[in-house]
Amino acid sequence: MPDNQSLLVFITIFCMAGATYFTRAGGLFIVSRINPSPRFRAFLAHMPSSILVAIIVPNLMGEGASELMAAIIAGLVAVLTRNLILSLLSGLLAVSLLRNFVFI
Amino acid sequence: MLKAEQFTISGDIILHKPDKLSVPNKMAFQNNHVTFSRRGIMDGFFKCVPLGLGVFAYGLVFGILAIQAGLSPVQAQLMSLVVFAGASQLMALELWGPHLPVLTIILTTFVVNLRHLLMGAAMRDWLVRISPGKSYFSLYFMTDESWALSVKEMVSGKKDAAFLLGSGLCIYFFWNFSTFLGSTMSFWIDRYLSDPSVLGLDFAFTAVFIALLTFFWKGKSQVPVWMMAAMVAWIAFILLPGKWYIIFGGLAGGITGACRNA
Numbered sequence: 238m239p240d241n242q243s244l245l246v247f248i249t250i251f252c253m254a255g256a257t258y259f260t261r262a263g264g265l266f267i268v269s270r271i272n273p274s275p276r277f278r279a280f281l282a283h284m285p286s287s288i289l290v291a292i293i294v295p296n297l298m299g300e301g302a303s304e305l306m307a308a309i310i311a312g313l314v315a316v317l318t319r320n321l322i323l324s325l326l327s328g329l330l331a332v333s334l335l336r337n338f339v340f341i
Numbered sequence: 342m343l344k345a346e347q348f349t350i351s352g353d354i355i356l357h358k359p360d361k362l363s364v365p366n367k368m369a370f371q372n373n374h375v376t377f378s379r380r381g382i383m384d385g386f387f388k389c390v391p392l393g394l395g396v397f398a399y400g401l402v403f404g405i406l407a408i409q410a411g412l413s414p415v416q417a418q419l420m421s422l423v424v425f426a427g428a429s430q431l432m433a434l435e436l437w438g439p440h441l442p443v444l445t446i447i448l449t450t451f452v453v454n455l456r457h458l459l460m461g462a463a464m465r466d467w468l469v470r471i472s473p474g475k476s477y478f479s480l481y482f483m484t485d486e487s488w489a490l491s492v493k494e495m496v497s498g499k500k501d502a503a504f505l506l507g508s509g510l511c512i513y514f515f516w517n518f519s520t521f522l523g524s525t526m527s528f529w530i531d532r533y534l535s536d537p538s539v540l541g542l543d544f545a546f547t548a549v550f551i552a553l554l555t556f557f558w559k560g561k562s563q564v565p566v567w568m569m570a571a572m573v574a575w576i577a578f579i580l581l582p583g584k585w586y587i588i589f590g591g592l593a594g595g596i597t598g599a600c601r602n603a
Contacts, residue, residue: 242441246416249443253433254423256451261480264461265468279602280595281455283566285428286557287594288453290567291574291587292435293550298575304544308551315552322398324555328548 303335375470377503385491385507392486392508393515399427400516403434404523406545408531410434414524421520425482425513428553429453435546436584445584452591460488467495467502475502482509565601570594 297308311328318324400421407417412434424430429450436446461468461480468476479502487508494504557563574590581589 242439243413243416245441245443246412247419249433249441249446250416250420250423252443252447253420253429253450254425256447257424257426257429257454257457258481260451260454260457261461261483262477264458264463265465265476265480267458267462275602276599278459280599281459282602283598284455284591284595285453286554286563287566287570287598288432288449288587288591289550289554289557290570290594291590292432293547293554294571294574294590295578295586296547298578300547304547307544308547311548312551312555315555316558319556320398321402321549321552324552325402325545325548328551329545332544332548 301340303332303340306335307332375467375500375502377471377475378501379503381501381503382507382510384501385487385494385504385509386511387507388504389487389490389508389511392490393511396427396484396486396512397515397519399431400519401523401526402545402549403427403430404520404525405527405530406431406434406523406549407520408524408527409543409545410437411439412437412524414521414528417524418517418520421517424450425516426450426454426484427516431546431549431553432587435550436587442583445588448588449584449591452588457483460485460492463492464488464495464505467491467505471502475506479503479506479509482506482513484509484512487512562601566594566598569597 293308297305307328310331311324314327315321315324403421404417407420407430408414412420420430420433424433432449432453433446436442436449460483464480464483468479483505487505490508491505570590570593573593574586577586577589
């Protein structure tokens with residue numbers, strides 16, 4: 238990896254850290270001045286899961302049948318077990334079996 | 342006064358009925374001497390260990406995927422040490438590539454972590470009564486898990502604000518230790534396996550995000566929000582270059598949720 242690229246990586250990581258700390262410290266800073274409205278709270282509450290949806294959907298649209306079926310399997314395992322590792326492993330197992338033996 | 346709120350592990354907000362909670366809460370702070378002791382740190386640390394074990398699994402996944410995404414073990418560890426925010430670290434990996442979309446990564450990190458604003462605000466009864474230095478130091482280590490535990494302590498009338506720092510340090514320890522194990526493991530897999538797609542590792546991100554998404558499920562009211570997020574993301578994916586579709590989809594979902602809930 239060239240040197241300026243790894244410098245960019247470090248800058249990115251530290252800017253991420255700055256953005257994160259800003260949100261952690263900002264709440265206490267603001268709280269004595271402004272009380273967030275219910276509408277704004279709802280906005281904040283729905284944003285993280287919407288971002289996940291926005292990552293997943295375009296990713297899957299470009300994929301084949303193996304990936305779609307494995308995605309459904311990973312989702313089902315997550316719903317049933319509420320366990321991230323189990324869901325990840327079953328998704329990986331499903332996609333490698335489907336790719337190599339079913340939809341070649 | 343701020344309404345008492347509680348976040349679940351996944352960062353969603355549950356609003357409590359204020360009539361039940363605010364009264365004992367107010368009374369508990371009538372006599373409002375809040376301390377910050379070493380015992381409070383230890384207490385928070387050990388009470389948080391069960392939650393730390395849950396975080397351990399996420400950290401392992403982060404460490405493994407960080408190497409697959411092209412970070413070095415040192416960079417992955419640095420990210421866990423200074424950023425220390427699971428969901429946004431995983432999303433950053435999804436965006437990672439030979440041409441780093443720096444601005445998108447930083448914006449996504451910021452937006453994903455906006456919920457911290459509310460969490461920090463909710464800790465006000467403790468944090469305005471200790472020195473600003475201790476408050477802002479403790480907030481560096483605040484996570485969904487340690488916050489949930491600390492707010493429970495605070496609302497039940499405990500007076501040692503160091504609990505927030507102690508529980509945060511516990512999560513910090515588990516997150517970084519598991520990042521180390523995961524990235525080391527992944528480093529050796531990469532070394533000895535010429536084509537990791539045999540294992541389906543390229544699919545790992547999608548699987549992780551789908552699993553995380555199911556943890557956010559709180560009922561049917563989520564459906565229109567997620568539909569809107571999916572639609573806008575899909576359209577932005579076709580029309581716009583780079584990864585802007587993630588931010589547009591997230592904003593669209595947030596706005597839909599705000600319009601329906603208020």
